[in-house]
Amino acid sequence: MSKTETKPIEELTYEEAFSELEKIVTALEAGEQPLEEALTLFERGQKLTSHCAKLLAKAELKIQELSGETLDLYKEGE
16 A cells, blocks of 8 residues: 555545545455455545545635635725
């Protein structure tokens, strides 16, 4: 396993988490793991999905905040 796969999920960047998630999906689709390993991969995949969603929501909120600030400044200057 690579370094990102052993890092705690909370420490992963979006790109690292998404890359690991892609690897897990590929491995599960191949179906070559024993049941216990497949369940462990599935569980980590679920956690990675949640982490990615949280990071995207945070980025979206920041964009909205920045857009709102820009729009407010523009309106004041009219």
